Amino acid sequence: MSRWNPxxxxxxxxxxxxxxxxxxxxxxxxxxxPAAAGSARADTQPxxxxxxxxxxxxxxxxxxxxxxxxxxxxxxxxxNQARALRGFQAARGLEVSGxxxxxxxxxxxxxxxxxxIDHTLTAEDLAAPYVExxxxxxxxxxxxxxxxxxxxxxxxxxxxSSPELLQSLNPDVDPRVGxxxxxxxxxxxxxxxxxxxxxxxxxxxTLVVLDGNDRVMAQFPVTSxxxxxxxxxxxxxxxxxxxxxTFHYNPELFWAADPEHSKATVAAxxxxxxxxxxxxxxxxxxxxxxxxxxxxxxxxxxxxxVRLTNWDVLALVDAVEAGTPVEMxx
Numbered sequence: 179m180s181r182w183n184p185x186x187x188x189x190x191x192x193x194x195x196x197x198x199x200x201x202x203x204x205x206x207x208x209x210x211x212p213a214a215a216g217s218a219r220a221d222t223q224p225x226x227x228x229x230x231x232x233x234x235x236x237x238x239x240x241x242x243x244x245x246x247x248x249x250x251x252x253x254x255x256x257x258n259q260a261r262a263l264r265g266f267q268a269a270r271g272l273e274v275s276g277x278x279x280x281x282x283x284x285x286x287x288x289x290x291x292x293x294x295i296d297h298t299l300t301a302e303d304l305a306a307p308y309v310e311x312x313x314x315x316x317x318x319x320x321x322x323x324x325x326x327x328x329x330x331x332x333x334x335x336x337x338x339s340s341p342e343l344l345q346s347l348n349p350d351v352d353p354r355v356g357x358x359x360x361x362x363x364x365x366x367x368x369x370x371x372x373x374x375x376x377x378x379x380x381x382x383x384t385l386v387v388l389d390g391n392d393r394v395m396a397q398f399p400v401t402s403x404x405x406x407x408x409x410x411x412x413x414x415x416x417x418x419x420x421x422x423x424t425f426h427y428n429p430e431l432f433w434a435a436d437p438e439h440s441k442a443t444v445a446a447x448x449x450x451x452x453x454x455x456x457x458x459x460x461x462x463x464x465x466x467x468x469x470x471x472x473x474x475x476x477x478x479x480x481x482x483x484v485r486l487t488n489w490d491v492l493a494l495v496d497a498v499e500a501g502t503p504v505e506m507x508x
Contacts, residue, residue: 234259235343235362236293237278240286241266242338242364245396247490250472251362252340258399258476261384265397294347295363297337301355305332311449311470315427316439324447324470329353335448337361338489340473370396370497376416376504378402378466378484380409383476385466385484387497398494399476401469401485402506409484409506410461416502417458419495422446453488455495459504466504467491 235253242248246266249258260276267274270285297303309325312318326332330341333353337344339362347360374390380402387396402409425444448454453468468488469475475487484506486494 231293233278233283237263237283237286239293239362239364240289242362243289243291243367244286245367245370247338247396247398247487247493249399249475249487249490250334250340251338251364252343252473261382261399261476262397264382265384265386265394269394291363293363294360296358297361297365299333299353299355299357299359303333303336304329304353304355305336305448308332309449315444316442318444319427319442321445323445324449326448332448333359333361335472335488336365338364338487367493370493372499373497373502376498376502378409378504378506380411380506380508385486385494387494395497396493398486398490401475401477402483409508410464411506411508412461414460414464414504414506416498416500416504417460418500419498420456420458421495422454423450423452423456425451427451448488453491455488455491457491457494457498466494 232253234255235251237255238248238251238253238259241259241262242251244266246262246269247258248262255278259278263278263282264274264276266272266286267276267282270282272281272285273279305326306329307325308328309321309323311321311324311327318324326335328341330345330353333339333344334341344359344361351357351359353359370387371389373387373395374392375388377386377388378384378400379386383400383402385398385400386394387398389395424446427439427442427444444450446454448468449470451470452465453470455466455468457466459465464483466484466486468491469485470488472487472489475485475490
C-alpha cells in the first residue's frame with residue numbers, strides 16, 4: 179500500500195490502510211456530566227465576572243486556555259483533567275500530582291478571564307443541516323456527508339464541551355441563530371507556532387508540542403494504540419496534512435470488522451471516522467487524526483494511530499508541517 183502523495187492535499191481522500199481510525203472497546207468509560215455546573219464559587223474570578231462555577235469546570239477552562247487540553251470539558255475531575263494538570267504542573271515547575279492543589283490553582287488563576295461567557299449563536303456555530311449518523315459502516319457510506327447529529331453536538335465541538343454540560347448551563351435555551359448561550363471561554367485562542375517536534379507518550383496518553391528549546395507549547399490527551407494494534411514506537415516525521423478527508427474503508431484491515439462488510443467510501447465530516455483532519459506520518463498506514471467520539475479520547479484503545487478530539491487536532495494543524503519530527507514513546 180502506497181503512502182500519501184502530497185498532491186492529495188488538493189483532494190484529501192484517506193487510503194484503505196487507515197485501520198487505526200475505527201472505534202475500539204472502552205477501557206475507561208467517560209463519566210457522565212453533572213446535572214448542573216454551578217456547585218462552588220470560583221473565588222479568584224474578578225468581581226465583575228463572579229458567578230457560580232464549579233472548580234473543576236473553571237480549572238478545565240483555564241487549562242484549555244493555557245494549552246493543556248483537558249479533552250472534552252465536562253466539569254468532572256476525571257483522568258483527562260489529571261493529565262492536563264500534570265503537564266501544566268511540570269511546565270510551571272510545580273509539584274507534579276495531577277491534583278488541583280492551591281499552588282496549581284494560583285498559577286492557573288493568573289489568567290483572570292471569566293470561565294464562562296455569553297455568546298450569541300450564528301449559523302456557523304450551529305453547523306446545520308443535521309444527519310442521523312448510523313453505527314454501521316456500510317450505512318455510513320450511504321450518506322453524502324457525515325455532519326453533526328444535532329445542534330448540541332455541533333455546539334459541543336464549537337466550545338470544546340460535552341453537549342450535556344452546555345445543556346445544563348443553558349436549560350431554557352433553544353439553540354437557534356440569535357439565541358444567547360452561556361459557554362466555556364475557550365474560543366479565539368491564538369494559533370500555535372510551528373513545533374520543533376511532537377512527542378506522543380503511550381503510557382501518559384498525551385501528545386506534547388515542543389519548541390526549539392524543548393519547552394512545552396501545548397499538550398493534548400490522546401488515544402494511541404492497543405494490545406492488538408500497538409502504537410508504533412520510534413521516530414517518524416509528518417508527511418502531509420489532509421483537511422476534511424474522506425475515509426476508504428477496507429474490512430480486511432480490521433480484526434473486529436463485520437464479515438458481511440465490503441469495501442466502502444465514507445464521506446467527509448466531523449462524524450467521519452477520522453474527523454476533520456488526517457496528519458499522515460512516515461510510518462506507513464499510521465497518522466494523527468480526529469474522532470467523532472470526543473468523550474472517549476484518552477479512555478479507550480485505538481487501532482494503532484493517534485486520536486485527538488476534533489478541536490485539538492485542528493489546533494495541532496497550525497503547529498505541524500511536512501518534515502515535523504514525531505517521536506512515539508511507551
